[in-house]
Amino acid sequence: MSEATSESVQQSNGRVETSHHPETDPKRRDKNYYGIPPIKRAHWTWQVPLYFWLGGIGAGTQLFATVAQLLGHKDEALTRVSRYTVLLTMLLSPVLLIWDLGRPERFYNMLRILKLRSPMSTQSWSLFTFGNLGGLIAARQAAEDGLLFGDNVLSRLVIRLIPARLLTVLAMPVGLFVGFNTGNLVSATSVPIWARNWMLMGPTFLASGVSTALSWLSLVLHLGHWGEEKTLRVLHRAEKAVILIEGALIGASLIRMSRWSKPLFSKEVAPLFVGGTLIAGIAAPFALLAGKESRSKSMLASVLALAGGLAFRFAIIAAGRKSADDPEAYFTFASGESAPQPEDKI
């Protein structure tokens, strides 16, 4: 194996072109078994990150609508758009998740049992609850809008029986749970880049979800020329602040992930993460929002923030795939103090 220098061994991730075990290279220090990944990566393809994004939009929308209601801010257009948004995201999310199953016809087994330690289980239950609450609220809205075949017994019954304002308040915590649990879902695995960031993954996903939701609301209201002046102003201010928080949380996550964050900057993922998330999804919309307010600028910022949020979800999933496939990452992670331990305080 004369040609197999230590560099070539490192680059090929242990797969040397000889019949010898890479260990025969005396300069090689990191031990592994032919570079074969010691853990298995998640199979998640596009459905799951797309769901993460939609769930975040639903969660953030519910947050904004509830806060507006609690503060006595009346804007019918906002109420309508947010209720239908939640309905739409909660219709699409289960479709995507069931699509992703190996045995889709058995999806209902998710509701066979509740396990507080399994984010996948709590995710299913919170989606189920949030979806039903959102559905009821949207039904009332539809009845008020005359979408239930006009003014008939059914729509009058719906309006009478569904306490939409109460349900809105109840739905907020469940919605928020859906929003941040997507982050906890990925961090409760053995994948180094995800597990390492267990504390900030949920908050970061939620902040990104709220930011995309605010952008979505402002985009739709601008597009339809709906909504009151004040709503748009509030959205603008909130968008700016939340994008800042999101950026700070992503920065803190990178520090926390330390050496295991490398996959985010790899050839394949960097365009999504650096280009799509950091530049197009955070820096650019913030710059647009910080300047003088204008409709077109605000709309452009919204589109960018929405796309950035989607890119972020895809980047995190793609980076997790690379992280799981890298024996060096896992072995350094699972060799001592780096991995979370039960006795850790934080």
Next chain:
Amino acid sequence: MATGFLTDTTVCIGCKACEVACKQWNQIPSDGFGLTGNSYDNTGHLSGTTWRHVAFIENPKKRRLTGDVDLVALAEDVTEPLPGGAELDALGRWAFMSDVCKHCVAAPCQQACPTGAIIRNEFDNVYIQPDVCNGCGYCVPACPYGVISQVPHDGRAFKCTLCYDRQKDGMEPACAKACPTDSIQFGDVEDLKRRAEERVRELHEKGYTQAYVWGTPEVGGTGGIGGNHSKFILMDEPETYNLPRHPFLPQEKVKGGVIASAVAATVLGAVVALAFRD
């Protein structure tokens, strides 16, 4: 009574009888005929269709042959000094290791499973109920040892059952039955633990001081996992066998993550509320 495996890699001869017996008994689909080009191991790793996997590790020696070489001693890898100052080595040796599901005491896969398909059965083994699993695949990245995967064309996740069906009939698992050198031993976990310690002591006495037990709460079954019901006697660093030294229970931090997220949610709610102030 908890049952488990003790895999003593020092006597494994790499015959793969366990792999074959497991495939046959459990009627696991084939993995195809791929050649990895890595040693004689063409299976590579455990998966939904490989519940026993024999790793082939080449341990070349660094020294050159000199003097009067005792070929028999060489093959037996004798470590004592030889008469006439004859040098050993240069041929190196093989290390084999038959890997299997670790049947963790606190099993990450089981905690991850949202359907409750993964249970602990009456033998305290970690068992996937195939009639419940809906193939969500969440157990796959949860396992710290890369044991489970979803089987293509089936969709569900599979792994070693510790031959639940055979145990119910009072038989030992197929791999342990087939193993010609007793490298795979099956029995009561406490019993196996004692046997493992004894064997390691014996090996140390013979001069193989590198031997140790992997799968204890100190090494291999760490970080909240609380040890493994499948233990291994290893002669090299865990990573050489593609095993982590200090894995962790990923669900340990779910509570902390939820608390941190709840704080973040409150802050975000406050920020949005503040934005309403003119």
